[in-house]
Amino acid sequence: MLGGKKVILGVTGSIAAYKAADIAGQLVRHGAGVHVVMTRAAREFVSPLTLEAISGNRVHTEMFAERSGAMVHLDLGRQADLLIVAPATANLIGKVAAGLADDLLTTLVLAFRSPVLFCPAMNPAMYANPVVQRNVAALRAAGYHFCGPEAGRVACGEEGPGRLAAVEAILDRAAGLLRGADDLKGIGVLVTAGPTREPLDPVRYLTNHSSGRMGYAVARAARDRGARVILVSGPTALRAPDGVSLVSVTTAAQMFTAVSRHLPESEVLIMAAAVADYRPATAAPEKIKKGDRPLTLELVPNEDILAYAGRSKKPGQVVIGFAAETGDPGERALDKARRKGADLVVGNDVTRPDAGFDVETNAVVFAFPDGQLLRLPKMDKYEVAWRLLDEVLRIRDGGAGA
Numbered sequence: 001m002l003g004g005k006k007v008i009l010g011v012t013g014s015i016a017a018y019k020a021a022d023i024a025g026q027l028v029r030h031g032a033g034v035h036v037v038m039t040r041a042a043r044e045f046v047s048p049l050t051l052e053a054i055s056g057n058r059v060h061t062e063m064f065a066e067r068s069g070a071m072v073h074l075d076l077g078r079q080a081d082l083l084i085v086a087p088a089t090a091n092l093i094g095k096v097a098a099g100l101a102d103d104l105l106t107t108l109v110l111a112f113r114s115p116v117l118f119c120p121a122m123n124p125a126m127y128a129n130p131v132v133q134r135n136v137a138a139l140r141a142a143g144y145h146f147c148g149p150e151a152g153r154v155a156c157g158e159e160g161p162g163r164l165a166a167v168e169a170i171l172d173r174a175a176g177l178l179r180g181a182d183d184l185k186g187i188g189v190l191v192t193a194g195p196t197r198e199p200l201d202p203v204r205y206l207t208n209h210s211s212g213r214m215g216y217a218v219a220r221a222a223r224d225r226g227a228r229v230i231l232v233s234g235p236t237a238l239r240a241p242d243g244v245s246l247v248s249v250t251t252a253a254q255m256f257t258a259v260s261r262h263l264p265e266s267e268v269l270i271m272a273a274a275v276a277d278y279r280p281a282t283a284a285p286e287k288i289k290k291g292d293r294p295l296t297l298e299l300v301p302n303e304d305i306l307a308y309a310g311r312s313k314k315p316g317q318v319v320i321g322f323a324a325e326t327g328d329p330g331e332r333a334l335d336k337a338r339r340k341g342a343d344l345v346v347g348n349d350v351t352r353p354d355a356g357f358d359v360e361t362n363a364v365v366f367a368f369p370d371g372q373l374l375r376l377p378k379m380d381k382y383e384v385a386w387r388l389l390d391e392v393l394r395i396r397d398g399g400a401g402a
């Protein structure tokens with residue numbers, strides 16, 4: 001998504017300003033044209049020469065020094081698709097929230113017509129300050145986008161939200177904004193992802209190979225299209241997408257509780273999690289000791305979350321399931337869609353090496369309860385998620401699907 005796009009990177013006077021070099025480098029590597037604008041304070045932290053060398057373009061610093069007759073603040077902005085301010089200081093955020101434009105970067109932000117993404121970085125006490133929070137809320141309400149900050153240890157040694165978001169999270173948000181879709185704006189999308197773990201005893205559990213990638217891609221794509229996203233996730237190694245409310249669960253029972261709690265406030269439910277069908281009838285309170293005789297486990301069925309959602313679906317709600325199958329998933333996905341009251345079931349063959357669990361791509365079939373099957377070619381999981389959300393909108397609008 002970044003290829004051929006023009007991005008302005010605004011850098012302000014935070015200790016995290018050095019990370020702007022990495023952000024600029026990654027943007028360039030992904031094919032974007034990058035123009036850097038630095039505040040006076042930012043130049044105390046990083047030399048413009050560094051960012052000039054990395055971006056391959058002259059770094060802009062002054063509003064009045066560049067006497068070429070052009071209006072830098074307007075000309076730069078007119079040519080760009082996205083403005084990222086990373087790191088964004090409390091000062092910069094406050095100035096923009098107050099409508100101030102007393103240097104090149106703030107003037108550029110106010111005059112900019114395309115999306116602006118602020119990536120705050122500051123001391124946790126500064127970020128928690130109600131005045132800063134009010135400014136952030138005001139900018140959000142005005143349509144500005146935010147990535148981070150993350151919680152963690154910041155340069156001054158304190159802990160808490162204030163650390164600049166990871167570079168990969170910033171690039172992910174940037175790519176999402178460049179796609180430019182807002183067609184799920186304000187819609188509540190509840191997504192489940194990952195495996196569940198069903199405990200046998202305090203040290204062992206039953207689980208499956210789900211990595212969570214498909215569900216996380218759905219959450220990111222829905223967020224990128226403007227949805228309010230709640231992601232109910234089983235244990236995964238993935239970073240929670242920025243701008244998404246994460247509810248972490250372990251067992252299928254916990255996932256059921258989380259889904260039933262958040263379903264009433266959601267217009268769309270997309271169940272990409274690989275929920276265990278069965279759990280051990282009892283979880284031993286102590287570690288099960290090794291013995292010489294075979295050990296028989298009794299398994300009992302878990303609540304069927306998709307069937308529950310299909311039953312309790314309100315008019316206007318859209319419920320989507322996933323079916324991980326070994327072999328052609330089309331007919332099974334159709335059967336599942338009909339039996340469980342889902343509006344669409346996404347079938348995938350998890351035995352294919354380039355699809356299903358733990359890979360970046362997927363080859364899926366969309367199965368609609370009226371019998372239609374739509375087979376998609378192999379594509380990136382994010383692209384699958386995007387196509388799925390197209391179908392969600394079509395179903396919401398009363399279309400027959402596909």
Ligand SMILES: Cc1cc2nc3c(=O)[nH]c(=O)nc-3n(C[C@H](O)[C@H](O)[C@H](O)COP(=O)(O)O)c2cc1C
Nearest residue numbers: 012013014015039041042089090091092121122123
């Ligand atoms: C060593 C040092 C580190 C700083 N780090 C931050 C920071 O991470 N975030 C922040 O909001 N301000 C930070 N400041 C304060 C800003 O540099 C100061 O508010 C400045 O006026 C910001 O100007 P600008 O927003 O125009 O870049 C720091 C100051 C110093 C001296």
